[in-house]
Amino acid sequence: MIDKTLKQLSQALAAKDISSVELSTLFLDRIERLNPEINAFVTVDRDKTLKMAAAADARIAAGSAGPLTGIPVAQKDIFCAEGWRTTCGSKMLADFVAPYDATVIEKMHRDAGLVSLGKTNMDEFAMGSSNETSFFGPVRNPWDRTRVPGGSSGGSAAAIAARLAPAATGTDTGGSIRQPAALCNLTGLKPTYGVVSRYGMIAYASSLDQGGPMGATAEDCALLLNTMAGFDARDSTSLERPAEDYTRSLEQPLAGLRIGLPKEFFAAGCDAGVMAAVQEAINEYRRLGATIVDVSLPNSHLSVPAYYVIAPAEASSNLSRFDGVRYGYRAPDYGNLDDMYMKTRAQGFGEEVKRRILIGTYVLSHGYYDAYYLQAQRIRRLIANDFVDAFKACDVILGPTSPTTAFKLGEKSADPVQMYLSDIYTIAVNLAGLPGMALPCGFADGLPVGLQLIGNYFDEARLLNVAHRYQQATDWHQRRPAGIA
Amino acid sequence: MNQWEVVIGIETHTQLATVSKIFSGASTAFGAAPNTQACAVDLALPGVLPVLNRQAVECAIRFGLAIGAHVAPKSVFARKNYFYPDLPKGYQISQFELPVVQGGAITVQVGSGDKAYEKTINLTRAHLEEDAGKSLHEDFHGKSGIDLNRAGTPLLEIVTEPDMRSSDEAVAYARALHALVRWIGICDGNMQEGSFRCDANVSVRRPGAPFGTRREIKNLNSFRFLKEAIDFEVQWQINEIEEGRAIQQATVLFDPDTGETRMMRSKEDAHDYRYFPDPDLLPLVISADWLERVRGELPELPAQKRQRFVEQLGLSAYDATTLTASQEIADFYESTVSVAGQAAAKPCANWVMVDLAARLNKDGLDIAQSPVSPQQLGGLVLRIVDNTISNNIAKKVFEALWSGDGATADEVIEKQGLKQITDSGAIEALVDEVLAANPANVAEYRAGKEKAFNALVGQVMKAAKGKANPQQVNELLKAKLAG
Numbered sequence: 001m002i003d004k005t006l007k008q009l010s011q012a013l014a015a016k017d018i019s020s021v022e023l024s025t026l027f028l029d030r031i032e033r034l035n036p037e038i039n040a041f042v043t044v045d046r047d048k049t050l051k052m053a054a055a056a057d058a059r060i061a062a063g064s065a066g067p068l069t070g071i072p073v074a075q076k077d078i079f080c081a082e083g084w085r086t087t088c089g090s091k092m093l094a095d096f097v098a099p100y101d102a103t104v105i106e107k108m109h110r111d112a113g114l115v116s117l118g119k120t121n122m123d124e125f126a127m128g129s130s131n132e133t134s135f136f137g138p139v140r141n142p143w144d145r146t147r148v149p150g151g152s153s154g155g156s157a158a159a160i161a162a163r164l165a166p167a168a169t170g171t172d173t174g175g176s177i178r179q180p181a182a183l184c185n186l187t188g189l190k191p192t193y194g195v196v197s198r199y200g201m202i203a204y205a206s207s208l209d210q211g212g213p214m215g216a217t218a219e220d221c222a223l224l225l226n227t228m229a230g231f232d233a234r235d236s237t238s239l240e241r242p243a244e245d246y247t248r249s250l251e252q253p254l255a256g257l258r259i260g261l262p263k264e265f266f267a268a269g270c271d272a273g274v275m276a277a278v279q280e281a282i283n284e285y286r287r288l289g290a291t292i293v294d295v296s297l298p299n300s301h302l303s304v305p306a307y308y309v310i311a312p313a314e315a316s317s318n319l320s321r322f323d324g325v326r327y328g329y330r331a332p333d334y335g336n337l338d339d340m341y342m343k344t345r346a347q348g349f350g351e352e353v354k355r356r357i358l359i360g361t362y363v364l365s366h367g368y369y370d371a372y373y374l375q376a377q378r379i380r381r382l383i384a385n386d387f388v389d390a391f392k393a394c395d396v397i398l399g400p401t402s403p404t405t406a407f408k409l410g411e412k413s414a415d416p417v418q419m420y421l422s423d424i425y426t427i428a429v430n431l432a433g434l435p436g437m438a439l440p441c442g443f444a445d446g447l448p449v450g451l452q453l454i455g456n457y458f459d460e461a462r463l464l465n466v467a468h469r470y471q472q473a474t475d476w477h478q479r480r481p482a483g484i485a
Numbered sequence: 486m487n488q489w490e491v492v493i494g495i496e497t498h499t500q501l502a503t504v505s506k507i508f509s510g511a512s513t514a515f516g517a518a519p520n521t522q523a524c525a526v527d528l529a530l531p532g533v534l535p536v537l538n539r540q541a542v543e544c545a546i547r548f549g550l551a552i553g554a555h556v557a558p559k560s561v562f563a564r565k566n567y568f569y570p571d572l573p574k575g576y577q578i579s580q581f582e583l584p585v586v587q588g589g590a591i592t593v594q595v596g597s598g599d600k601a602y603e604k605t606i607n608l609t610r611a612h613l614e615e616d617a618g619k620s621l622h623e624d625f626h627g628k629s630g631i632d633l634n635r636a637g638t639p640l641l642e643i644v645t646e647p648d649m650r651s652s653d654e655a656v657a658y659a660r661a662l663h664a665l666v667r668w669i670g671i672c673d674g675n676m677q678e679g680s681f682r683c684d685a686n687v688s689v690r691r692p693g694a695p696f697g698t699r700r701e702i703k704n705l706n707s708f709r710f711l712k713e714a715i716d717f718e719v720q721w722q723i724n725e726i727e728e729g730r731a732i733q734q735a736t737v738l739f740d741p742d743t744g745e746t747r748m749m750r751s752k753e754d755a756h757d758y759r760y761f762p763d764p765d766l767l768p769l770v771i772s773a774d775w776l777e778r779v780r781g782e783l784p785e786l787p788a789q790k791r792q793r794f795v796e797q798l799g800l801s802a803y804d805a806t807t808l809t810a811s812q813e814i815a816d817f818y819e820s821t822v823s824v825a826g827q828a829a830a831k832p833c834a835n836w837v838m839v840d841l842a843a844r845l846n847k848d849g850l851d852i853a854q855s856p857v858s859p860q861q862l863g864g865l866v867l868r869i870v871d872n873t874i875s876n877n878i879a880k881k882v883f884e885a886l887w888s889g890d891g892a893t894a895d896e897v898i899e900k901q902g903l904k905q906i907t908d909s910g911a912i913e914a915l916v917d918e919v920l921a922a923n924p925a926n927v928a929e930y931r932a933g934k935e936k937a938f939n940a941l942v943g944q945v946m947k948a949a950k951g952k953a954n955p956q957q958v959n960e961l962l963k964a965k966l967a968g
Contacts, residue, residue, distance in 0.1 A: 320575020
């Protein structure tokens with residue numbers, strides 16, 4: 001059961017081969033046994049999970065089940081879930097129990113009948129690329145426990161890779177779904193900005209944040225996205241579009257598909273082992289009938305600097321609400337009001353979060369706003385225009401997801417810029433608001449390599465199709481880490 | 486004071502009369518128990534997002550149209566960042582670079598009588614924003630309480646150019662604005678509850694010199710405080726300068742108990758609000774269709790009504806301004822005229838502005854509470870203009886209507902026998918009687934003492950118990966005395 005895809009689990013539940021309670025118990029037992037080593041989950045609540053599973057079983061018995069009813073999944077601890085502790089990986093919210101459901105939670109659990117196995121570890125407030133900034137300690141990569149799983153959705157990635165959950169949610173502000181998926185041999189999709197509601201998803205950088213699915217296969221991601229996506233009147237940036245079935249074109253042949261290779265993604269700066277695997281994937285796509293064309297994203301080298309102005313600017317404001325006044329952490333001893341704020345925020349936030357709040361406050365300050373924030377917004381438009389031009393010549397863009405495979409715990413934590421560069425291929429997609437995917441395409445020195453596919457706006461179904469056909473022809477996504485039974 | 490010119494600009498926070506808050510569905514009703522009208526969005530729980538209330542936008546559009554401003558087809562919400570316990574998100578959603586209402590003007594009447602003059606105050610902008618909550622410093626023994634019921638209440642902040650030159654002009658503007666926002670139904674104008682609060686930016690200069698350094702007096706919630714605060718502040722600034730001290734830019738508070746302003750914070754303590762466009766909200770787009778629909782729903786505006794009163798009813802500019810000071814006064818007046826007839830527009834104006842106003846003032850009532858209805862007053866004016874009663878008798882009838890001694894003027898006149906004597910035969914008899922009984926006065930008049938004539942008129946009116954038509958009495962007396 002632990003190696004089955006969502007579709008297979010759905011069939012097993014429908015055929016009554018297994019109940020949701022049994023299936024959920026199976027995963028809960030694995031979490032209990034393996035999580036102490038991996039640290040993928042921050043919060044597990046067996047009673048709550050089994051109650052949801054029992055309700056799902058009742059729905060299945062009553063014949064009112066949806067395709068994913070009764071399937072257990074893990075939730076990134078950035079989504080507020082009523083009655084569940086929701087920490088966002090921070091001491092600031094270590095004891096915060098959400099009084100309401102995020103739209104994604106509501107849709108997945110109440111509407112689709114999925115069962116929550118618990119809340120997964122993450123970089124604090126989604127700020128990080130290694131899951132080392134979590135207040136709850138680093139997550140270990142199931143492929144090599146001395147290495148990071150990537151971030152910020154590292155807990156979700158490690159949970160799936162260690163088969164503690166069949167699938168999970170993630171969020172992606174600069175690569176936080178795709179990079180951990182790549183480092184843990186998974187498939188993950190960051191949808192077009194506005195496709196998945198942000199209501200109840202704790203904000204890091206509002207104009208970039210987007211929730212999405214993570215799983216073993218593109219098909220799993222498509223099925224999960226069906227339950228997550230859709231217009232939400234509670235999110236003003238949510239896009240009012242008719243509902244889609246993201247599985248609808250999975251099987252479509254790739255003959256005639258034009259794949260664009262941005263020359264900037266194939267220049268120096270990428271590990272040779274990663275590049276070799278990506279090149280082999282390109283060959284596979286040729287065999288599948290795709291045409292390979294060269295494209296250019298001339299401003300992509302500006303994406304990391306622009307991101308590290310815009311994201312911290314928004315974050316510095318978004319995180320102001322964590323002030324110790326109404327909920328969350330408050331320093332135990334303080335003098336006056338200013339002292340309460342300073343001590344609460346100094347003690348409640350970790351180093352990376354404080355670094356980004358400082359950067360963001362600086363770039364929005366009087367006298368610096370034009371030179372940093374406005375300039376970064378101009379660059380953002382240039383980057384988006386690069387993609388518009390590139391998509392005139394191709395249907396999807398292909399490249400590496402991360403310039404390296406999973407790195408060692410502690411290897412980059414002393415050097416923020418090195419850490420930031422691990423998102424060099426993913427960030428431009430967020431700045432442009434486009435959909436992007438990561439999927440397994442081989443190994444380098446025994447560690448997974450992730451391929452990245454970037455689509456035009458609202459081309460999620462096409463991306464999933466391009467990934468699915470590749471997964472029909474290859475078995476990289478079926479490889480499992482050794483040493484985890 | 487002569488050698489100093491006062492310069493005043495006013496910022497007004499008007500609370501918009503919407504059912505729910507500007508970015509959440511919580512109620513805006515005043516007076517509920519603390520924190521019972523604050524939902525997840527108002528509390529700024531992690532993960533919540535703002536959704537703009539279209540009703541608040543319509544209020545802004547109404548205001549923009551009413552003052553002849555440019556209603557921006559695209560405006561932008563921005564975050565104003567600062568920490569305070571009653572500001573749950575750590576930022577206020579406001580508008581900064583691109584406000585929804587740009588420009589516009591309000592023409593006001595300053596002073597009264599011969600000294601009255603008109604002044605046009607230009608507006609810089611009006612923008613939508615959310616209110617903060619309230620900090621409660623009493624009853625918490627060294628701690629502070631926070632009530633977030635008000636957090637997220639929609640405000641329209643209305644900003645003038647520095648166009649006012651005296652506290653009288655400032656008060657005239659504030660009164661006109663107060664009347665206008667109530668007139669167009671976007672604000673209840675309740676100043677005690679904080680629905681209409683003014684900040685005054687005050688500076689002084691030598692005439693012709695560049696603007697002086699201003700100090701901002703915050704949160705003035707009555708017209709009297711506005712005047713007192715400005716007057717004190719102006720005198721204080723003049724004294725400072727005349728004693729050789731430069732004015733420092735500052736924010737000050739007015740203490741109504743002492744009548745003084747005192748510094749709240751200096752420019753050095755001013756916040757850097759780090760405004761930037763709110764990424765949670767799309768730009769506010771107002772289509773031409775929307776604008777036109779709102780325009781179609783606007784009532785006749787005070788300025789239009791004022792012009793109509795002058796042109797159609799022949800009122801003076803001063804009367805027309807007074808009678809359009811509020812929707813209630815204008816409605817009362819128009820209903821009165823509709824009963825008394827357009828020809829009686831001027832006496833109706835006098836009755837509403839003078840007699841009724843004085844009586845209301847005496848009992849501390851406002852016009853909506855008047856015991857005499859416009860229909861009753863119109864009926865009364867009708868009997869004056871058709872000579873059924875004199876103005877003096879009308880005052881008696883008015884008193885009777887005020888105390889409920891009769892449902893209509895006609896009923897009172899009938900019941901108390903107040904109908905004017907216009908039968909010239911009857912008046913002539915009275916005149917003859919009086920002339921015969923007062924030979925001394927007659928002699929004095931004939932000797933050239935005009936005053937004696939008035940005494941004779943008085944005697945005739947007395948004999949007629951006030952009911953004789955005064956004009957006829959005059960004419961008959963003159964004829965008889967001449968004869």
